[in-house]
Amino acid sequence: MSVIMEKEALDVKKIRAGFPELLRSVNAYPLVYLDNAATGLKPSAVIERMRAFDMLEYATVRRGSYKIGEEATEQFELARADVARFINANPGEVVFTSGATQSINLVASSWGRKFLKEGDEVLVSAMEHHANIVPWQMVCAETGAKLRVIPVDDTGELVMDEYARLLGPRTKIVAVTHVSNVLGTVNPVRDITAMAHGEGARVLIDGAQAIPHMKVDVRGIDCDFYVFSSHKLYGPTGLGVLYGKADVLESMPPYVTGGDMIERVTFEKTTFRKAPARFEAGTPPVTQVIGLGEAVRYIQRVGLGRIEEYERELLEYGERTLSAIPGIRFIGTAPGKASIISFTLGDIHPHDIVTALDHHGVAVRGGHHCAQPLMDRFGVPATVRASFAFYNTFADIATLAEGLREVVEVFS
Numbered sequence: 314m315s316v317i318m319e320k321e322a323l324d325v326k327k328i329r330a331g332f333p334e335l336l337r338s339v340n341a342y343p344l345v346y347l348d349n350a351a352t353g354l355k356p357s358a359v360i361e362r363m364r365a366f367d368m369l370e371y372a373t374v375r376r377g378s379y380k381i382g383e384e385a386t387e388q389f390e391l392a393r394a395d396v397a398r399f400i401n402a403n404p405g406e407v408v409f410t411s412g413a414t415q416s417i418n419l420v421a422s423s424w425g426r427k428f429l430k431e432g433d434e435v436l437v438s439a440m441e442h443h444a445n446i447v448p449w450q451m452v453c454a455e456t457g458a459k460l461r462v463i464p465v466d467d468t469g470e471l472v473m474d475e476y477a478r479l480l481g482p483r484t485k486i487v488a489v490t491h492v493s494n495v496l497g498t499v500n501p502v503r504d505i506t507a508m509a510h511g512e513g514a515r516v517l518i519d520g521a522q523a524i525p526h527m528k529v530d531v532r533g534i535d536c537d538f539y540v541f542s543s544h545k546l547y548g549p550t551g552l553g554v555l556y557g558k559a560d561v562l563e564s565m566p567p568y569v570t571g572g573d574m575i576e577r578v579t580f581e582k583t584t585f586r587k588a589p590a591r592f593e594a595g596t597p598p599v600t601q602v603i604g605l606g607e608a609v610r611y612i613q614r615v616g617l618g619r620i621e622e623y624e625r626e627l628l629e630y631g632e633r634t635l636s637a638i639p640g641i642r643f644i645g646t647a648p649g650k651a652s653i654i655s656f657t658l659g660d661i662h663p664h665d666i667v668t669a670l671d672h673h674g675v676a677v678r679g680g681h682h683c684a685q686p687l688m689d690r691f692g693v694p695a696t697v698r699a700s701f702a703f704y705n706t707f708a709d710i711a712t713l714a715e716g717l718r719e720v721v722e723v724f725s
């Protein structure tokens with residue numbers, strides 16, 4: 314059944330009807346939402362599931378002494394199991410955090426402080442989001458390890474020969490993004506992982522931008538850690554996922570401590586629970602986890618295969634249409650990229666472009682996109698970024714192009 318469904322084209326009109334925010338207008342124009350790399354809009358299915366849970370099913374979890382608490386715990390763990398299945402992991406390998414940022418901080422602090430020492434090396438790439446740079450920089454400063462950087466070529470691809478050259482017995486962990494939030498480049502994470510493992514290094518993949526666009530199989534990739542945020546997958550904010558291989562998580566000390574993550578506390582000594590509970594101190598964001606579970610089920614109903622195919626068409630149309638705008642320079646032209654287009658337009662400041670488009674109800678992002686080293690690499694202070702989701706249309710892109718033509722006329 315699902316195979317047949319996957320072959321049918323996406324019914325975008327029907328999908329759009331399920332995203333209430335797409336029906337609103339902005340500055341008297343219909344909203345054209347093209348900032349999906351920053352955050353995804355929520356389908357009614359997710360909003361309604363969270364509302365129903367809060368209305369009648371809400372209780373705290375993992376205390377288990379009364380019925381509604383037991384039921385809430387069951388729903389909570391069901392969501393964990395659904396998220397685990399979604400990425401081909403075991404539920405025990407899925408830690409709920411507050412976001413991709415916290416997931417990386419957890420690994421850098423817990424794993425990093427235990428396993429890094431002076432002379433060791435941490436490899437990141439030149440296309441990382443600050444969330445996958447700064448935590449490593451901090452733990453390197455603390456432990457004496459060295460941060461080294463895999464370069465990016467002019468199209469926005471990682472220079473794999475340089476990666477091979479940088480890898481060595483000193484490399485203890487490689488932390489790279491699956492998909493660049495600026496360039497849209499899809500990195501060869503399986504090869505990256507296999508090469509790192511060949512040197513005995515661990516691998517963390519930042520999947521924040523990959524998870525809404527493609528089927529992710531953490532076992533297939535064989536990475537040690539994989540992180541993402543719920544809100545970019547059409548779920549709620551304040552929630553993220555850290556996948557870690559069971560034995561690797563088990564080798565790590567707690568990151569945040571307190572309630573829920575302990576076995577036994579005395580004033581002399583505390584013992585900790587196994588992962589994932591060991592890394593989930595305090596009352597978790599129960600409703601948000603229920604919401605993410607629903608988001609995952611929603612995406613599976615739509616079909617990631619169909620999403621990928623449709624987004625590829627949007628990207629091709631976007632690149633073709635925007636390339637006709639005078640003065641446009643695309644930043645990131647790697648083959649097979651995800652549906653993210655970054656560009657500059659002559660000398661016009663990205664913020665001016667964003668403001669002008671906003672007047673027409675078009676929401677795109679302008680700035681450094683939390684990737685200042687990458688901006689330096691391409692010699693620009695900022696770019697404009699349009700990022701497409703499966704609920705966007707060709708008409709959205711045509712509106713963007715029309716707006717950009719107007720911007721060029723006004724500023725030239």
Ligand code: PMP
Nearest residue numbers: 412413414442444494521522542
């Ligand atoms: N990594 C990448 C590649 C991202 O695009 C983002 C979000 N812009 C993050 C990490 C951080 O995600 P969050 O802000 O949800 O923690």
